Amino acid sequence: MEEKILSIIEGQNKAITYEEIQDKLTEEEKDELGKVLIELQKTLKIRVTNKGKYEKFHDKKQKLGTLIANPKGFGFVVVDGEDEDYYIARNNMNGAINGDTVVINVIDELKHEAVIKHVNERNLKDLLVGEFYIKDNKNFIDLEDDKLNIIIEIDPEKTKGAVPGHKVVVKIDNVIEKTNYYQGEVVRIIGHKDDAGVDILTIAAKYNIIDIFPEEVEKELETIPTEVKPEEYQGRRDLREEIIFTIDGDDTKDIDDAISIEILKNGNYELGVHIADVSHYVKDGTALYDEAYNRGTSSYLADRVIPMLPHQLSNGICSLNPEVDRLAISCVMEIDQKGNIIGSDIFESVIKSRKQMTYKNVNKIIEEDIIPEGYEEYSDKLKQMHDLAKILRKAKVTKGYIDFGTEEPKIIVDENGKAIDVQKRVRGEGEKLIEDFMIAANEAVATTIFYMELPFIYRVHGNPDEEKIQNFLRFIGVLGYKVNANLKNVTSKTVQGILDQLKDKEEYPILSSMLLRSMQKAIYDVTNIGHFGLASKCYTHFTSPIRRFPDLNVHRLLRTYLFKHSINNDTINYFNNTLPQITKQSSERERAAIECERDVTDMKMAEYMQAHIGEVYTGVIDTVTTYGLYVELPNMVEGMIKIDDLTDDYYIYQESTFSLIGKRTKKRYMLGNKVEVVVDSVNKDKGLINFKLAKKGDKNGNKQPQS
Numbered sequence: 001m002e003e004k005i006l007s008i009i010e011g012q013n014k015a016i017t018y019e020e021i022q023d024k025l026t027e028e029e030k031d032e033l034g035k036v037l038i039e040l041q042k043t044l045k046i047r048v049t050n051k052g053k054y055e056k057f058h059d060k061k062q063k064l065g066t067l068i069a070n071p072k073g074f075g076f077v078v079v080d081g082e083d084e085d086y087y088i089a090r091n092n093m094n095g096a097i098n099g100d101t102v103v104i105n106v107i108d109e110l111k112h113e114a115v116i117k118h119v120n121e122r123n124l125k126d127l128l129v130g131e132f133y134i135k136d137n138k139n140f141i142d143l144e145d146d147k148l149n150i151i152i153e154i155d156p157e158k159t160k161g162a163v164p165g166h167k168v169v170v171k172i173d174n175v176i177e178k179t180n181y182y183q184g185e186v187v188r189i190i191g192h193k194d195d196a197g198v199d200i201l202t203i204a205a206k207y208n209i210i211d212i213f214p215e216e217v218e219k220e221l222e223t224i225p226t227e228v229k230p231e232e233y234q235g236r237r238d239l240r241e242e243i244i245f246t247i248d249g250d251d252t253k254d255i256d257d258a259i260s261i262e263i264l265k266n267g268n269y270e271l272g273v274h275i276a277d278v279s280h281y282v283k284d285g286t287a288l289y290d291e292a293y294n295r296g297t298s299s300y301l302a303d304r305v306i307p308m309l310p311h312q313l314s315n316g317i318c319s320l321n322p323e324v325d326r327l328a329i330s331c332v333m334e335i336d337q338k339g340n341i342i343g344s345d346i347f348e349s350v351i352k353s354r355k356q357m358t359y360k361n362v363n364k365i366i367e368e369d370i371i372p373e374g375y376e377e378y379s380d381k382l383k384q385m386h387d388l389a390k391i392l393r394k395a396k397v398t399k400g401y402i403d404f405g406t407e408e409p410k411i412i413v414d415e416n417g418k419a420i421d422v423q424k425r426v427r428g429e430g431e432k433l434i435e436d437f438m439i440a441a442n443e444a445v446a447t448t449i450f451y452m453e454l455p456f457i458y459r460v461h462g463n464p465d466e467e468k469i470q471n472f473l474r475f476i477g478v479l480g481y482k483v484n485a486n487l488k489n490v491t492s493k494t495v496q497g498i499l500d501q502l503k504d505k506e507e508y509p510i511l512s513s514m515l516l517r518s519m520q521k522a523i524y525d526v527t528n529i530g531h532f533g534l535a536s537k538c539y540t541h542f543t544s545p546i547r548r549f550p551d552l553n554v555h556r557l558l559r560t561y562l563f564k565h566s567i568n569n570d571t572i573n574y575f576n577n578t579l580p581q582i583t584k585q586s587s588e589r590e591r592a593a594i595e596c597e598r599d600v601t602d603m604k605m606a607e608y609m610q611a612h613i614g615e616v617y618t619g620v621i622d623t624v625t626t627y628g629l630y631v632e633l634p635n636m637v638e639g640m641i642k643i644d645d646l647t648d649d650y651y652i653y654q655e656s657t658f659s660l661i662g663k664r665t666k667k668r669y670m671l672g673n674k675v676e677v678v679v680d681s682v683n684k685d686k687g688l689i690n691f692k693l694a695k696k697g698d699k700n701g702n703k704q705p706q707s
Contacts, residue, residue, distance in 0.1 A: 001029060001036055002031055002039065002040060002045075003034055004025075004029070004039060005025075005033070005037065006045055006046070007223045008021055008024050009021070009046055009054050009055060009056060010056050012055075013202075014055070015049045015051070015053035015054060015055035016053055016054055016055070017052070017053050017054075018033070018037075018052075018054070019064055021037075021054065022034065023262070025631070028081070030495040037054065038673060039279050040107055041079065042120050042121075043064055043122070044057050044062060044063070044064045044122075045057055057212065057671060060584065061105055061106045062103060062104070062105055062106075062117065063077075063079045063082075063086070063104050063106065063114070064079065064101065064102075064103055064104075064120065065077040065078050065079040065080070065086065065101070065102060065104060066078050066086070066099065066100070066101055066102070067088070067096050067097070067099065067100045067101075067102050067116070068098065068147075068468070069093075069096075069097060069098035069099075069147040069148075069149065070147065071147055072090075072091070073090035073093070073100070073147040073149070074087070074088060074089055074090045075088045075093060075096070076088065077102060077104050077114060077116070084112050085112070086103070086104055086106065086112050086113065087111070087112060087113045087114070088113075088115065088116055089113070089115075092114070092115035093116055093136060093149075094114060094115070094116040094117070094118065094119070095119065095180060096116045096119050097122070097124070097147075097148050097149050097150055097180060098145070098147035098148050098149075099123040099124065100119045100120075100121065100122055100123060101119070101120040101121040101123060102116045102117075102118070102119055102120055103116070103117045103118055103596060104116055104117060105117050114186060124148075124150075124172060124449070125189065126171060126172065127169050127170070127171055127208065128141070128143055128145070128148070128152070128169070128170050128172065128184075129143070129144045129145075129167065129168070129169055129170075129190075129202060129205045129206045130142050130143040130144050130152070130167070130168065130170065131144075131165065131166070131167055131168075131193060132154070132159070132162040132163065132165070132166045132167075132168050132186070133164050133165075134164055136190045138153055138154060138338075139153065139154035139155075139162075140152065140153055140154065141154060141168065141170050141184065141201075144202060144203075144206055145206065146686075149180060150180040150181070150182055151180065151181045151182065152170060152172070152182045152183070152184045153181070153182070153183055153184070154170065154183075154184055154185060154186060154480070155183060155184075155185055158184075158185030158186060159185075159186050160186040160187070160188070160189055161189070162186050162189055165192050165193050165194065166189050166190070166191070166192055166193070166204045167189075167190040167191060167192070167193055167198055167201075167205075168186045168187075168188065168189050168190060169186070169187050169188040169205050170184045170185065170186055170187065170365070171184055171185050171187045173185060174183050177409075180409070183430045188205075190202055190205055196416045196417045197304070197417050199416070199417075199607075199684075200301050200302060200303075200304065200430070200600055200603075200605060203301075203399075203596060203599045203600050203603060204299065204306055204600075205302060206599075207592040207593070207595060207596040208592065209295070209299050209306050209592065209593065209596055210295075210306070211306050213291060213310050214287065214291060216287040217288055217291050217310065218310075218656075219287075220286060220287050220288050221288075221310055221312050221313075224281055224312060224313060224317060225317060226312075226316060226317060227272075227317070227324070227325070228317075228325045228326065228327060228350065232280070232327060233348075233350055235348060235563075236327070236347075236348045236349050236350045237330070237347050237348065237349045237350075238349070238350055238475065239260075239272075239274070239328075239330065239349050239350065239351045239352075240325065240350060240351060240352040242260055242272070243260060243354060243378070243381060244258045244259070244260045244272065244324070244352070244353055244354060245258060245259065245260075245322075245353055245354045245355045245356070245357055245378060246258045246259075246320055246353050246355075246356050246357060247259070247357045247358070247359060247362050247430055247434055248356070248357075248359070249358065249359060249435070250358050250359075252548045253305075253311075253314075253315045253319065253441045254298070254305070254307065254314040254315055254318075254319055254547060255319045255320045255321060255353075255356070255378070255546075255597075256275060256276050256319075256320070256543060256544045256545065256546045256547065256551075257273060257274065257275050257276075257320070257434070257438065257543050257544070258273075258274040258275075258320045258328070258351060258353050259271070259272060259273055259274070259385065259434075259437055260272035260274070261384050261385050261388065263384065263507060263648065264334065267337065268335060268336050268337070268342070269332050269334070269335045269336075269371055269384075269388045269391075270332060270333070270334055270335075271332070271333050271335055271388060271437060271440065272299060272330055272331075272332045272333075272608075273330070273331045273332075273333075273437055273438065273440070273441035273543065274320070274328040274329075274331075274349060274543075275328055275329050275330070275331070275350050275441075275543050275545060275551075275555070275672060276318045276319065276320055276327075276328060276544060276545060276546055276635055277318075277326075277327040277328050277329050277348065277545075277555065277667045278309070278313070278318045278545035278546055278552050278555065279545065279552055279553075279555040279556045280327050281317065281318060282309065282311060282313070282552060283626045284556065288309065288310075288313075290309050292309060292549050292552060293549060293582070294589075295308045295549070295589065296308070296548075296549045296585060296586050296588070296589020296590060296592075296593070297547060297548050297549065297586075297589055297590055297593045298314070298546070298547035298548075298593075299593045299596055299597060300597060301596065301597060301600045302411045302413060302417070302419070302600055302601070302604050303411070303413040303417055304606065305416075307546075307547070308546070308547055308548070308549065309546060314544070314546050314547070318446040318545075318546055320326060320351070320353050320354045320547065321353065321356065322347065322354065322355055322356040323353070323354075324352065324353075325350055325351075325352055326350070326351055326352070326353070327348070327349075327350055328348075328349045328351050329346065329348060329349070329555055329558060329559075330345075330346070330347055330348075330349040330351075331346050331441045331444055331445055332344065332345045332346075332347075333345075333543070335388065335391070335392070335439070335440070335442060337391065338391070338395060339391045339392045339395025339396070340395070341392060341440060341443065341444055343610060344444040344445075344448065346444075346445060346448060346558060346562055347562075347563075348559075348563055354378070355374070355375075355378065357375070357378070359428060359430040359431055362375075362430035363428035363429055365379050365382050365383070366382055366383060366386040366429050366430065366433070367428060367429050377698055380556045385433055385437075386429060386433060386487060388636055389429075389433040389436045389437065392436040392437075392439075392440055393432070393436055396436070396439070396534070396535065397496075399492075399535040399536075400491060400492030400493040400496055400535030401492070401496070401533075401534055401535045402495050402496050402499065402532075402533050402534075402535070403499075403514070404512050404513065404515070404516045405499075405508075405509070405512055406513060406516060407424050407425065407427075407509070407636065408424070408425040408636075408638075409422050409423070409424065409425065409517055409605070409635065409636040410422070410424070410425040411601060411604045411605070413604070413606070418607065419604040419605070419607040419608035420608065421608065421638065422604075422605055422608050422635045422637055423635055424635060424636060425602050436474065438543040439534065439536075441542060441543055442459070442539055442540050442541060442542050442543060443536055443538060443539055445542040445554065445558070446458060446459075446528075446538040446539050446540035447538045447544075448562075449557065449558075449561065450528055451474050451538075452561065454557075454561055454567065454572065454575075455526060455527075455557075455572060455575035455579050455681060456526065456528075456540070456554075456557060456558070456579070457524055457526065457540060457541075457550050457553055457554055457579060457582065457583055458524070458525055458527070458528045458529075458538070458539060458540050459522060459523075459524060459531060459539045459540050459541045459550070460522065460523060460524070460525045460527070460528065460529045460530065460531060460539070461520060461521075461523075461530070461532040461533050461534070462520040462529060462532060463490060463491075463520070463532050464490060464495070464518060464519050464520060464532070465491055465518070465520075466487055467516060468492055468518040469485070469487060469494075469495075469498075469594060470487060471518070472498075472514060472515055472518050473485065473487075473498075475510060475514070475658060476502070478656065478657050478658060479507070479671065479672070480671070481501075481502065481505060483498050483501045483502065484497075484499060484501070485498050492532055492533065492534075492535040493535075495515065495519075498515065499512060499515065506672060507671065507672035510632075510671060510672060513622075519532070519533065519535075520532070521582070521591075523587040523590075524541075524550050524582075524583035524584075524586045524587050524590075525583050525587075526576075526579045526580055526583055537690065540554055541554065542554045542555070542558075548584070548586075548590075549582070549585075549586050549589070550582070550586045553579075553582055557575070560575075599687060600686030602688075603684060603685070603687040604635050605638075605687070605689065606682050606683065606686075606687050606688060606689050607682075607684045608637070609637060609639070609679055609682050609689050610682045611682060612679050612680065613679045613680070613682060614678065614679060615678065615679055616676060616677070616678050616694045617633050617634075617676070617677055617678075617679070618633075618634075618674060618676050618677075619631040619632055619633045619634070619639075619671065619674070619675060619676075619677055619691075620632055620672060620673070620674055620675075621669060621671055621672065621673045621674075621675060622638070622671065622672075624653070624658050624659055624669065624670065624671055625653070626643070627642065627643050627652040628640050628641050628642040628643045628644075628646075628660075629641045629643075629660065629669055629675075630647075631675060631677055631691055637689065638689070639677065639679070639689035639690060639691040640688070640689070640690055640691065641675075641677065641690075641691045641692060641693065642690065643660065645680075645690075645692050645693075646662075646669075646693070648662070648665070648667075649662030649663060649664050649665045649667060650662070650663045650664070651669075651670040652662070657670065657673055658670065659671075675693060676693070676694040677691035677692065677693060677694055678691065678692050678693075678694045678695075679691060680692045
C-alpha cells in the first residue's frame with residue numbers, strides 16, 4: 001500500500017490532492033489512505049505543501065535517523081545509507097532520548113552537525129532495569145542505561161515491596177508532566193545490589209534474559225519424564241552397543257553432542273555425530289517451545305548459565321549423560337582421505353554414551369600422548385578422530401575457511417561469584433576436533449534439505465563490503481605493511497590470504513580482530529547465500545538444540561521431512577510462513593546474548609582490577625581515538641588512557657595515521673605500541689577501567705596478570 005501511494009505521488013510532475021490520490025485506489029485501499037499518508041510524511045518520503053497537496057520530499061537538509069545518545073548529554077544520529085553520523089549538541093537534542101527515531105535539520109554539512117527537529121517515534125522499551133531509591137518521599141528508579149535521560153517515578157501502590165538498593169525491572173505506564181518524566185511500576189525484584197550474583201542478573205535483565213521460568217513452563221515440566229520410556233524406542237535405530245562418547249568442558253552439564261568413529265574397509269572414515277533429540281520433548285504449541293522461542297539461546301555469563309530450557313531438560317532427559325539411554329538424531333557421514341563427505345545418513349536413534357570426556361584429558365592424549373586414568377580403552381578412537389579432524393581442517397582451509405585466531409577471556413570467580421582472576425581461554429586440539437566434526441554435520445544436514453528444495457533454516461554469512469576491506473588495507477598501509485589482495489572479487493580466500501600475509505607481524509592479534517570487525521555478522525535466514533567465513537556453500541546449525549532455538553527447529557524440520565515424510569502443500573506453506581519470523585527472532589536474541597555476555601565480561605574484568613589499583617602492567621595499544629588510547633593487557637583486560645591524562649604534551653589525533661601525536665615533542669602513540677600503564681581507577685557498574693602511563697617510582701614493578 002505505501003509503495004503504491006508513493007508511486008502515484010512520484011509519478012506526477014506536480015503536487016496532487018488527496019482526492020486525486022483516492023481516484024487511483026480501490027474502495028478498500030481508500031479506507032487506509034489517511035493513515036498511510038501520515039506514515040509517509042513521518043518517514044520523510046512525502047511532504048504536504050502550503051496548499052495541502054502531496055509531493056515527494058525534496059529537502060536534503062532534513063533527514064530521518066536514529067539517535068545514539070551520550071551520557072554527557074550530546075548525541076549522534078545515524079542515517080541509513082550514510083557513512084558518517086550527525087553530531088547533535090546538548091542544547092539541540094529537543095527532548096530526544098537514546099534510541100528515538102528523529103527528524104533532524106542539518107546545520108553544518110562540513111562538520112556533519114544537526115539539530116533534532118522532532119521525535120518521530122519513541123523507541124522506549126516496555127521494560128527497563130534500574131535501582132530503586134526514595135527522594136522527597138517519592139519512589140524513583142536510577143536506570144542502568146545512563147544514555148536514557150528520563151525520570152521514572154514509581155506508584156507507591158506498585159513497588160512490589162522494593163526497598164532502596166534493590167535492582168528491579170520496571171514497566172513504563174505513562175508520561176506525566178513533561179516529555180521525559182514517566183510513571184511506572186515494579187514488575188520484578190532482581191535482588192539487592194550487594195547480594196552475590198545480582199550484578200550479573202541485572203545486566204541480563206537489561207537484555208530481557210531472565211533466570212526464572214514462567215509458571216506454565218514449570219507446570220509442563222511435570223509431564224516430562226526423567227528417563228526414556230520403552231515405547232519411545234520404537235522406530236529408532238539402536239546404537240547403544242556402539243562406542244559413543246562426549247567431549248566437553250570440565251563443568252559442562254548441558255551435553256548436546258556425542259561422537260563415534262569407524263574405519264571402513266575402503267579406507268574411508270565413518271563419522272557419527274549424535275545430537276540430543278530435544279524436539280521429541282519440546283513440541284510446537286507448548287509453553288516450553290514458546291519460552292524457548294522468546295529466549296532464543298542459552299546465555300553463558302561468567303560463572304553461570306541462564307538456559308534456554310529448564311534444567312530438568314537441559315541437564316536431565318535431553319543431556320547426553322554417560323551410561324544412560326538417550327534419544328538422539330544421528331548424522332553418520334562417510335568421509336574420504338581428502339575430507340570430502342561422500343555420503344550421509346540422518347536418522348532417529350537411541351544411544352548410550354560410554355564416557356563423559358573432558359577437553360583437558362582428551363588434549364593430554366592427542367597433544368602429549370599421555371593417557372589419563374579411565375581413558376585407556378578410548379585412546380585409539382581419539383587418535384583416529386584426531387587424524388580425521390586434521391584432514392577435515394586441511395580441506396576447510398583449502399576451500400577458504402578463515403581462522404581469525406581470535407582469543408576469548410575466561411573469568412575465574414570465587415564461591416561468592418567475585419572475579420579473582422582473568423585468563424585467556426585455552427583452545428586445544430580437542431576443542432578444534434569437536435568444532436571440525438560439528439561443522440561437517442551442519443553442512444551435511446543443510447545440504448540434504450537444500451537439494452530437496454524445502455523451507456529450511458540456514459546459518460548464513462554474507463560477503464564483506466569491498467570498501468571496508470579497502471579501508472582496512474589502507475590502514476595497515478599506514479603501519480608500513482603492504483598486502484597483495486584482489487579486491488575486484490573478494491572471496492573467503494582473499495581474506496584468508498590477507499591474514500596469512502600478516503601472521504608474522506607483531507600486531508597480528510589486533511589486526512586480525514580489526515579485519516574480523518569489517519566482516520558482516522552471521523545470521524539465521526530462510527534463504528541460503530552460503531557462509532563466507534566457513535567457505536561453505538550450504539550451512540545450518542543442527543548440533544546444539546539444548547542451547548539454540550534454530551537447532552531445535554532444524555530437528556523439527558528433519559523430523560517432518562525425513563522421518564515422518566510429511567511433505568505436502570500445507571506443510572510447505574506453513575513453514576514458508578513461520579520460518580522467516582523464527583530466523584529473525586533467533587538472530588535478534590543471539591545478538592542480545594552476545595552483547596550481554598560482553599557487558600558481563602567487562603563488568604567482571606573491572607571487578608577483578610579493583611584489587612589491582614596502583615599496580616603497573618605492560619600492555620599493547622589496540623585502539624586509538626580522538627579522546628584517548630585503549631590498552632590491552634596480556635590477559636585481555638582492556639583499559640583506557642584518557643587524552644587529558646597524557647600530561648607531558650598536548651596530543652592531537654591524526655586520522656591519516658590513526659595515532660596521537662604530541663604537538664611540541666612530536667611523540668607518537670600508535671596501534672601496536674607497547675606501553676607501561678598503572679591502574680588508575682575502576683568503575684565496576686559501567687565496566688570501565690582507567691589507566692595512566694606508568695612513571696618511575698610507581699609501585700609493584702611490572703607485575704603481569706596471569707594469561
